[in-house]
Amino acid sequence: MDKPTEMFDRDFEWSELVRFASYEGSEATLGVVSGRRRQGKTFLLDALCRETGGFFFAASEATEAESLRQFGAALARFEERSVPYRFTHWDEAVTVLMGVAAPGGRPVVAVLDEFPFLAKASPELPSLLQRALGPQARREVGPVRLLLCGSALSFMGGLLGGTAPLRGRASLELIVPTLDYRLAAAFWGITDPRLALLVNAVVGGTPAYGREFVLGDRPKDVDDFGPWVLRNVLNPGRPLFREARFLLAEEPDLHDTALYHGVLAAIAQGNHTRGGIAGYLERKSTDLGHALTVLEDTGMIVREPDAFHGKRSAYHIAEPILTFYHALMRPEWSDLERPGQGAEVWQRSQATFHSKVVGPHFEQVCRSWTRWHAGSDTLGGRRTRVESGVVSDPAAKTSHELDVVVFGRDQDDRESLLAIGEVKWNDVMGIGHLRRLEHVRELLRARQGEGAARTRLLCFSGAGFTDEVRGVADRDPGVQLVGLQRLYGGD
Structure with missing residues (x-):
């Protein structure tokens, strides 16, 4: 099944859904799809049902009786029945659903979207599904590929955990994430990395915020960013406002x-x-x-x-x-x-915006780049984890915050400190910033031994670097400068 042309990215998610839907086994199977709201889960599952001829039911916040009435009408339309089903309880509704068959006995995809709404009104529903998916029911059900979808992460996360009825029943557990900062820039069609970072600091990587919520309104350039915020985010007539x-x-x-x-x-x-x-x-x-x-x-x-x-x-x-x-x-x-x-x-509010919104977001983006995009030549080894941290300085009776701390494995498979870094959004990074990192490295060397002496220094800036720092980086591969262009297109 080809991914719909209008679907941006989601290659992994689509391939996993196709694999699940294409399973040829004769037994019923269960999949769980979750993720924060407005990430495109419904779009994904609706597209899957269209491609496979499956059944899609979007639940609403309703009483049990009303939900059963809506479900019965939707299932009857799917089966092209002239008379809706009249279910009095979810027990019989689940029995009919799990017996749905396609021509030739082919597997049928069945999606229950916003499943938490159904379970809230009918708490026994997960247990009923457990029974329908159990070994004793295999002779009574068809090859249904049942997908439960929801945005209430705490509920969906517990659906398969601990002693939950459906624990151990699912063959797919798919979380649809927000787009990362690079994918978000591509989704918005923004090629200027500074503008991309500013937009991402406000709306992140949620696809709906770039389409339905702004009706395709995207800032033309950095100068249009402020007016775009006023048009779409600080405007009480637009959905992003609330x-x-x-x-x-x-x-x-x-x-x-x-x-x-x-x-x-x-x-x-x-x-x-x-x-x-x-x-x-x-x-x-x-x-x-x-x-x-x-x-x-x-x-x-x-x-x-x-x-x-x-x-x-x-x-x-x-x-x-x-x-x-x-x-x-x-x-x-x-x-x-x-x-x-x-x-x-x-x-x-400009000072607040840059110090409380963009600055912290830029730090998170720099850690993401270091974790997922930076190459081993940049970091001096294979990374295993990227965090932030605080290093005490007893002699000065103070402490130093490190925005980026990179750990990796050495040749003996022991954890080592690969790199430490500082992040500045609106400051041009100069020799003073580099000297501070060198001082912190010496503090770590005193605590962790000579291995820390090889720790690389990473300087991240959204405003650029002085010529003096650039000169040091040109001579010493242990000093790496990472600007916006590299964050969005390099390693």
Whole structure:
């Protein structure tokens, strides 16, 4: 089955769905597809059903009786029955669904989209599916390729875990991710890396934000970036204006939304540790454990360990539109809701935008480049993990933050420190930045031995480098300069 021409990327996801749908076995099989909202899951599965002649049912938030009525009508239309099914319980609905047959006994793809809505109204549904997929039911069901899809990540993540009824039943578990920063630039059709980074810092790699939400409106160049933000993000008449609020409202596990918004605001303001978040909210750090766990489970935030302190970690917001909202829009919400005030808010928020939104996002992009795109010649070896970290400096009674820390394996298969790096978005990096990295390397050498002396120094900048630093890098391969062009097109 050829991937639809209008589908951007998603080659891996499409190939896995095709493999699942093309399985020739006579037994029913189960697949689970999940991912944050607006990533194109429904588009993928609908395309698969169109290509295979499968059954697609999009659930809505409804009572059990209403859902059964809608499901029965949709299944009857698929089978070209003149009279809809009248199911009184999901037990009989599942029995009929699992008995659906295609001409010649071919496997039939059946998609239940927004499955969490169905399970919320009918909590027994996963157990009914477990029974239908069990060994004792194999003689009664056809070769149905059942796909359950949902955007509630905490629910979908638990569907196959622990003691869940469907654990061990699935032969496909597919997560549809957001587009990474390079793919996002290609999706938006942006070739200027600075403009691509700015757009990505606001809307990330969610495909819907580049199409339906802006009706194809894309900034022409860097000069048009500010007007584009005013047209589409700070405009109360456009869907991106309230998108960050809806993202939290759509997650069923987020009950105390005020607390969750507060946690996200604390992180967006630069408080990345649990203690820092607690201080911002004027709460005890022990009171935030549940909220942080739920936000992690729903994919709103990620927790990244400190490279040098195993028990220390930092929290970052995973979705850029949430950072933009909590750092810039939420504090100005009363003004932004009045049409025509966006330009004034945008003008007075430039410092916040670059320091709280673009700067932290640029750091994340630099770590992503180092993890997935940087070559072994650049890093001086094969990388195994990329993190950030803090190095103490006892003599100076201070500590140094490292934006990029790269670990790898040496010839004896022992973990070694390949590289450390500093990231600056709006600063031209000079010899002072390089000297700081050299000093930190010496601190690490004193702690980790002579192996750290070979650690490479990575300088990332969105504003360029001085001639003096370029000269050092030209003479010494242990110093690597990474600008925007290299981030988007090099290794």
